[in-house]
Amino acid sequence: xxxxxxxxxxxxxxxxxxxxxxxxxxxxxxxxxxxxxxxxxxxxxxxxxxxxxxxxxxxxxxxxxxxxxxxxxxxxxxxxxxxxxxxxxxxxxxxxxxxxxxxxxxxxxxxxxxxxxxxxxxxxxxxxxxxxxxxxxxxxxxxxxxxxxxxxxxxxxxxxxxxxxxxxxxxxxxxxxxxxxxxxxxxxxxxxxxx
Amino acid sequence: xxxxxxxxxxxxxxxxxxxxxxxxxxxxxxxxxxxxxxxxxxxxxxxxxxxxxxxxxxxxxxxxxxxxxxxxxxxxxxxxxxxxxxxxxxxxxxxxxxxxxxxxxxxxxxxxxxxxxxxxxxxxxxxxxxxxxxxxxxxxxxxxxxxxxxxxxxxxxxxxxxxxxxxxxxxxx
Numbered sequence: 619x620x621x622x623x624x625x626x627x628x629x630x631x632x633x634x635x636x637x638x639x640x641x642x643x644x645x646x647x648x649x650x651x652x653x654x655x656x657x658x659x660x661x662x663x664x665x666x667x668x669x670x671x672x673x674x675x676x677x678x679x680x681x682x683x684x685x686x687x688x689x690x691x692x693x694x695x696x697x698x699x700x701x702x703x704x705x706x707x708x709x710x711x712x713x714x715x716x717x718x719x720x721x722x723x724x725x726x727x728x729x730x731x732x733x734x735x736x737x738x739x740x741x742x743x744x745x746x747x748x749x750x751x752x753x754x755x756x757x758x759x760x761x762x763x764x765x766x767x768x769x770x771x772x773x774x775x776x777x778x779x780x781x782x783x784x785x786x787x788x789x790x791x792x793x794x795x796x797x798x799x800x801x802x803x804x805x806x807x808x809x810x811x812x813x
Numbered sequence: 814x815x816x817x818x819x820x821x822x823x824x825x826x827x828x829x830x831x832x833x834x835x836x837x838x839x840x841x842x843x844x845x846x847x848x849x850x851x852x853x854x855x856x857x858x859x860x861x862x863x864x865x866x867x868x869x870x871x872x873x874x875x876x877x878x879x880x881x882x883x884x885x886x887x888x889x890x891x892x893x894x895x896x897x898x899x900x901x902x903x904x905x906x907x908x909x910x911x912x913x914x915x916x917x918x919x920x921x922x923x924x925x926x927x928x929x930x931x932x933x934x935x936x937x938x939x940x941x942x943x944x945x946x947x948x949x950x951x952x953x954x955x956x957x958x959x960x961x962x963x964x965x966x967x968x969x970x971x972x973x974x975x976x977x978x979x980x981x982x983x984x985x986x
Contacts, residue, residue: 639842640836640837640915643835643838687892695885714919717918718915721911787835788975788976792972799964802963802964
């Protein structure tokens with residue numbers, strides 16, 4: 619269970635490892651977008667970790683990256699097809715960022731450096747959960763600042779002018795930067811770029 | 814030609830992939846420790862984009878019409894373009910990147926066809942290269958600046974990139 623909780627907190631993909639930054643700044647304009655993309659990414663990450671754990675040890679070193687990407691492409695296309703048949707609105711609002719998770723640096727590491735099968739799955743589940751949590755929090759903050767609502771429900775209207783910049787990618791970068799600084803302040807980290 | 818140059822200017826500045834779409838943040842955070850490293854990564858991604866756009870141009874007759882196979886096709890072209898660019902340049906950094914594939918998906922969703930693909934890839938690659946080099950220079954200065962500890966590293970880098978992007982939003986034309 620240690621691997622599971624590490625992925626959520628101590629080794630959170632976005633807040634600690636600085637992975638998955640593209641969806642974090644680009645798609646979290648609303649809480650729902652963040653939640654949906656987070657869930658899809660978490661499911662794809664876990665499935666990729668299982669497949670890679672079985673497949674990758676048998677692949678030559680110089681072919682590992684293409685094989686990892688091919689596995690992700692298959693899984694992402696399947697997820698895209700499923701989501702398109704169930705809710706085309708979500709596919710439209712996630713735009714290019716839904717298929718793009720096939721090339722996300724977080725998902726490309728699925729099933730990496732894990733000796734046991736359960737370890738690989740738990741790590742992927744933890745990272746997926748941690749990733750979804752951050753995307754959800756960012757989505758809530760940005761939707762509240764940008765539209766004055768959370769999950770489409772109006773919280774403030776009229777009293778405060780909406781900060782439309784919060785809904786843009788540059789605004790997302792600034793908000794994620796401030797969130798990271800807040801996490802660093804609470805956890806007493808900071809000073810180095812998290813490589 | 815004027816149309817091509819207009820597209821080029823738009824993709825370099827007002828439609829910058831990194832600043833406007835947030836694509837390629839992994840490269841930005843990992844490969845901008847110095848200008849040389851940033852330039853090398855920028856050239857690799859630039860080559861990937863160019864190869865991808867040429868492939869799209871050549872493969873235009875066989876691009877699937879329905880959405881699911883179309884998405885799969887663009888992702889596969891992105892993978893091939895990244896591998897070809899990495900093979901051509903033989904550098905440590907692999908061009909299998911979200912910026913390359915993101916551009917191809919944007920070209921596909923925007924209905925861009927023919928030689929326009931190449932013009933847009935030229936502009937996008939040049940814009941990406943310039944941002945990496947500029948951010949590497951800014952990062953050098955940030956390392957020497959008296960920044961509060963929680964803001965150091967990734968937070969200040971993201972905030973600076975965001976502010977640079979906000980400044981560029983003023984150049985939308």
